[in-house]
Amino acid sequence: MANAAVSAGMAGRPVYGSISRDRRWALRWSYFFLVLFAIFFLMPPIYMLITSLKSSAEISAAQNPWWVENPTLSNYVELLTQNQFLVFFRNSAIVSVCVVAISMVISVSAAFALARMKFWGSATLATGVFLTYLIPDTLLFIPLFKMFAFVRENLGIELMNHWWTLIIIYPTLTVPFCTWIMIGYFASIPKELDEAALIDGATWMQTLTKIFIPVALPGIIAATIFAFTVSWAQFLYPLAFTTSTSELVLPVGIVTTLIKGDVFNWGQIMTGALLGAAPPLIIYAFLMDYYIAGLTAGATKG
Amino acid sequence: MADIAARNTAILEGNRRGGLHRLMQRKSTIAFLMALPLIVLLGVLVAYPAGYAVWLSMLNKSMTKFVGFGNFEFLFKRATFWDVFFQSCLFAISAVIFKAIIGFVVAHFVHNIPTKGQRKWRGMLLVPWVIPPAMSTLAWLWLFDPSYSAINWVLMHFGIDRIPWTGEANWARFAVILVNIWVGAPFFMIMYLAALKSVPEQLYEAASIDGATWWQRIWYVTLPMMRNIIAITALFSLIVTFANFDIVRILTAGGPLNATHLFATWAFKVGIESGDIPLGAAVSLFMVPILAVAAAFILRDITKRGSEV
Numbered sequence: 001m002a003n004a005a006v007s008a009g010m011a012g013r014p015v016y017g018s019i020s021r022d023r024r025w026a027l028r029w030s031y032f033f034l035v036l037f038a039i040f041f042l043m044p045p046i047y048m049l050i051t052s053l054k055s056s057a058e059i060s061a062a063q064n065p066w067w068v069e070n071p072t073l074s075n076y077v078e079l080l081t082q083n084q085f086l087v088f089f090r091n092s093a094i095v096s097v098c099v100v101a102i103s104m105v106i107s108v109s110a111a112f113a114l115a116r117m118k119f120w121g122s123a124t125l126a127t128g129v130f131l132t133y134l135i136p137d138t139l140l141f142i143p144l145f146k147m148f149a150f151v152r153e154n155l156g157i158e159l160m161n162h163w164w165t166l167i168i169i170y171p172t173l174t175v176p177f178c179t180w181i182m183i184g185y186f187a188s189i190p191k192e193l194d195e196a197a198l199i200d201g202a203t204w205m206q207t208l209t210k211i212f213i214p215v216a217l218p219g220i221i222a223a224t225i226f227a228f229t230v231s232w233a234q235f236l237y238p239l240a241f242t243t244s245t246s247e248l249v250l251p252v253g254i255v256t257t258l259i260k261g262d263v264f265n266w267g268q269i270m271t272g273a274l275l276g277a278a279p280p281l282i283i284y285a286f287l288m289d290y291y292i293a294g295l296t297a298g299a300t301k302g
Numbered sequence: 303m304a305d306i307a308a309r310n311t312a313i314l315e316g317n318r319r320g321g322l323h324r325l326m327q328r329k330s331t332i333a334f335l336m337a338l339p340l341i342v343l344l345g346v347l348v349a350y351p352a353g354y355a356v357w358l359s360m361l362n363k364s365m366t367k368f369v370g371f372g373n374f375e376f377l378f379k380r381a382t383f384w385d386v387f388f389q390s391c392l393f394a395i396s397a398v399i400f401k402a403i404i405g406f407v408v409a410h411f412v413h414n415i416p417t418k419g420q421r422k423w424r425g426m427l428l429v430p431w432v433i434p435p436a437m438s439t440l441a442w443l444w445l446f447d448p449s450y451s452a453i454n455w456v457l458m459h460f461g462i463d464r465i466p467w468t469g470e471a472n473w474a475r476f477a478v479i480l481v482n483i484w485v486g487a488p489f490f491m492i493m494y495l496a497a498l499k500s501v502p503e504q505l506y507e508a509a510s511i512d513g514a515t516w517w518q519r520i521w522y523v524t525l526p527m528m529r530n531i532i533a534i535t536a537l538f539s540l541i542v543t544f545a546n547f548d549i550v551r552i553l554t555a556g557g558p559l560n561a562t563h564l565f566a567t568w569a570f571k572v573g574i575e576s577g578d579i580p581l582g583a584a585v586s587l588f589m590v591p592i593l594a595v596a597a598a599f600i601l602r603d604i605t606k607r608g609s610e611v
Contacts, residue, residue, distance in 0.1 A: 030414040034423055037408050041430050041488065044441035047452060051444065065452040110340035117333030125337065127601065132348045134597045136545035138566035139590070142573045142583045143351035143358055146365075172347045175340060204332050233434030235548045236566075240574050251436040255552060266444055273437040284432045288425055291432075295489065296496045 045277070051270040052076070059266055075271040084245055085272065088253035091163040092232060092276075095249055098167045099231040100224055103174040107223065110175075111182030112208050116194065126183060133176035141240045144169065148241070163247045169237055174227040181226075181297045185219030186212055222294030225287060229280045250276045359584035373584040382560050382568075387588070389475065390564045394544040394592075397482040401543075402536055404483065405490020412491070413498045424495065431488040439552040442481045443468075446553070471561035474554050478562050481549050490535055497531040498524070534603055537596045544592055565589050 051059065053071040063069070079085050113119070114126050148159040159165045189212060197207045213220065238252040245257060254272040258265060284291050362369045377383040412423050430438060445453050446467035454464050467477045505523050514522065525532075547566040550556065556563035556571060563571070565588050573582015 030411040034411045041427050044438050048441045065455050106339045109336040113333040113336040119330035119333040132344045138545045138547050139586050140351045143354040235436040273440045277433040277437045280432050
C-alpha cells in the first residue's frame with residue numbers, strides 16, 4: 001500500500017514505481033506458486049492423516065475422500081494394541097539405534113585418521129570411501145544373499161531371517177557418507193588447535209575426544225541424523241533378508257502384513273505408514289537446521 | 303669444547319630424529335588401526351559383494367557351472383529385458399530432469415520471499431524428502447486406488463474421467479515417475495537454495511544496471527554461478543534414481559505386464575523371488591555402466607574443487 005502511494009506520488013518518475021510494482025507482483029506470484037507446490041508436496045502426508053482418522057465404513061462410503069465426517073482413533077488403538085505392530089516398531093528402533101552407534105564410532109575414528117593423521121594409502125582410501133557411497137544397495141543385495149548362504153553352510157551361523165543381521169549390513173549404507181562429511185568437518189578445524197594439544201602432551205585419543213568431537217559437534221549431529229533416517233527408512237535389505245513376522249522392521253512389516261492379497265485395510269495401512277514416518281519427521285521438526293546442514297554438506301542421495 | 307658441544311647437538315638431533323621417526327611410525331599405525339573397522343566393513347560388505355556379483359552373473363542357475371556371458375546373451379534375447387532397459391532409462395532421465403526443473407523453480411520462489419518467512423516454507427517443502435519413501439509411496443498407492451482414488455475424485459469435479467493410474471501401462475509409467483519426482487524434488491530445492499544464497503547480490507545489481515531482464519539475469523548470472531552444484535546434484539540423483547527400488551516395488555510391483563519394472567525391481571523378482579540368483583545378478587549389473595560414468599564425473603568435480611581449496 002505504501003509502495004502504491006509512493007509510486008502515485010512519483011508519477012513524474014515512473015521507473016521507480018514500475019520496479020516496486022514488479023517486485024510486488026513477483027512476490028505475489030512467488031507466494032501463489034509456493035502455495036501450489038506446498039499443496040502438491042504435502043498432499044500425501046495430509047491424506048495419510050485424513051484416512052487414518054476414518055473408520056472402514058466411512059472409507060468405503062461414496063463421499064468426499066478429503067473430509068472426515070466422524071473422526072475416530074480406532075485405527076491407532078487397534079494398531080498400537082496389536083502385538084505384531086509393536087514388534088515391528090521395537091525391531092526398527094533397536095536396529096536404528098545400534099546402527100547409529102556403530103556407524104558413528106566407525107566413521108568418526110576413521111574420519112579423524114583420514115583427515116589428520118595420514119598414513120600410507122589414506123588419500124586413496126578417502127576416495128574409496130566416497131566411491132563405496134555411490135554403490136547402491138540394489139547392486140549388493142543379490143551377492144549378499146548368496147554370501148549369507150555361504151556363511152550358513154561353512155560357519156553354521158544363520159544370518160537369514162534375523163532382524164539383527166540388519167545391524168551388520170545397514171552400516172554399509174551409512175558409514176561411507178558419515179565418514180565423508182566428518183572428514184570435511186575435521187579438515188575445517190585449524191591445525192594449531194590439535195598441535196597445541198599434542199604439545200601439551202595429549203594422546204591422539206585425547207585430541208579426538210577432547211577437541212575434535214566437541215568442536216565438530218554440529219557435524220556429528222548431522223551425521224547421526226543421516227544415519228538414523230537411512231536405517232529407519234531402508235526397505236530393500238529387510239525385504240530380501242527377513243520373512244517371518246517376528247523379524248520384520250516397520251516399513252516392510254507394514255507393507256507385507258497389512259496388505260493381504262486383495263484386501264486393503266486402508267485405515268490401518270495409513271495409520272501404520274504415518275506412525276512409521278513419525279520418528280524421522282519428529283527429529284526433522286526439532287533439528288531441521290542440522291538435518292539440512294547434513295544434506296547440503298556433501299550432496300546426499302536424491 | 304667446541305667439538306664436544308657439536309657432538310652433543312648431533313646426538314641430541316639424532317635422538318630427536320629417531321624419536322620423531324618412531325612417533326611418526328606410531329602415529330601412522332594408530333591411524334591405520336582407527337581406520338581399520340571402516341576398511342573391513344567396506345571391504346567385506348561392499349567391495350567384495352560388488353566383485354562377487356560379477357562372478358555370480360557368469361554361473362548357471364544352480365550355480366554349479368561357469369557359463370561365461372551366457373546369462374547376458376539370454377537376457378539380450380528376451381523382450382522383457384529390453385522393456386526394463388527402456389523403462390529404466392525413461393524413468394531415471396525424465397525424473398531427474400523434472401526434479402531439477404521443479405527444484406530450481408521452487409528454490410527461486412523461496413529465495414524471492416522475505417527472509418523471515420523462508421525458513422517456514424523451506425521446512426514445509428522438504429517434508430516429502432524426510433518421510434521414508436516406502437511409507438509415502440503407500441499414501442500414493444492409496445491416492446491412486448482404482449476404485450477410491452482421491453485424485454480421481456478431485457479430477458471428476460473438473461470433468462476429467464477416471465484415470466487408471468496403476469492399471470494401464472503408460473499411466474503406470476507416469477505414476478511411478480511422478481512419485482519419484484515428488485520424493486526427490488525437495489532435495490534439489492534445498493541444494494539449489496543453498497547455491498542461490500551464495501551468489502553475491504552485487505552481480506544482480508550490476509546486471510540490472512546494465513538493463514538485464516529477469517530471464518537474462520537467470521541465464522547469465524544465476525546459472526553460471528550454480529553450474530557446479532546443478533551438475534553434481536543431478537549426477538547424484540541420476541545414480542539413486544537409476545537404482546531406485548522402493549517406489550516401483552510398492553506402487554506397481556513392476557506391473558502391469560512388466561511395464562514399470564526397473565533393473566533393481568526386476569533383479570529382485572528374478573534373483574530372489576524366482577530364485578535365479580545368477581540371472582538376477584546379471585540384471586543388476588546393467589546399472590553399473592551408468593553409475594560408473596556418473597561417479598567418474600562426480601569424482602572429477604570433487605577432486606577439482608579439492609585442489610582449488
